Amino acid sequence: MITYSEFIRIRRQEQEDRTLTKLTNETLEEMKEYIAINKKSLEEAKKMDDLKRAEEISTQIKNAINTLDQIITARMGKIANMTIQGTNIDQARNNLTSEELILFDNMLKLVNGHKSKIIREVKEVAPKEMQKVESEDNANRVVIKIIADVPRFVWKNNKTYGPFSFPNVVEIDRDVADILIKSGKAIGV
Numbered sequence: 001m002i003t004y005s006e007f008i009r010i011r012r013q014e015q016e017d018r019t020l021t022k023l024t025n026e027t028l029e030e031m032k033e034y035i036a037i038n039k040k041s042l043e044e045a046k047k048m049d050d051l052k053r054a055e056e057i058s059t060q061i062k063n064a065i066n067t068l069d070q071i072i073t074a075r076m077g078k079i080a081n082m083t084i085q086g087t088n089i090d091q092a093r094n095n096l097t098s099e100e101l102i103l104f105d106n107m108l109k110l111v112n113g114h115k116s117k118i119i120r121e122v123k124e125v126a127p128k129e130m131q132k133v134e135s136e137d138n139a140n141r142v143v144i145k146i147i148a149d150v151p152r153f154v155w156k157n158n159k160t161y162g163p164f165s166f167p168n169v170v171e172i173d174r175d176v177a178d179i180l181i182k183s184g185k186a187i188g189v
Contacts, residue, residue, distance in 0.1 A: 044057060080107060
């Protein structure tokens, strides 16, 4: 039969160790039994109108449930970290209860699916089309690479340029390109 001090020992170990403490289905059943016995004692104390004893038992039940909540919270954090990092998976499986194993497997599927989706989308991204800027003087044009977003602006020749988004390559008037390069928004290609 488990005691409240065992609840405390498990919580302390779970909070101090980086790895999962071995917690079995049997230990959880013993924790439930501890609560059930205390609830029965609470009923008896109430029937006997022993309010002081009833309050003490009620506090014991609340403390045990709060301690169990802290144990579960610490374990869920470790399970989440292991699924995200993909480390210690085999070791973790040996220390999980059957319900935690289901949680672990579901989280692992979600994490791996999420990672795969993002990586696949990045691998399949299409190249961006080059933005063209029209100029009256084609001999005075240069190609630059935009390295920071540039909002739409009007240049001294009253022409509107932009917006240009990072990363992009544009063909633009030399004097406008020089200003964008000097301001750190573009580099020469």
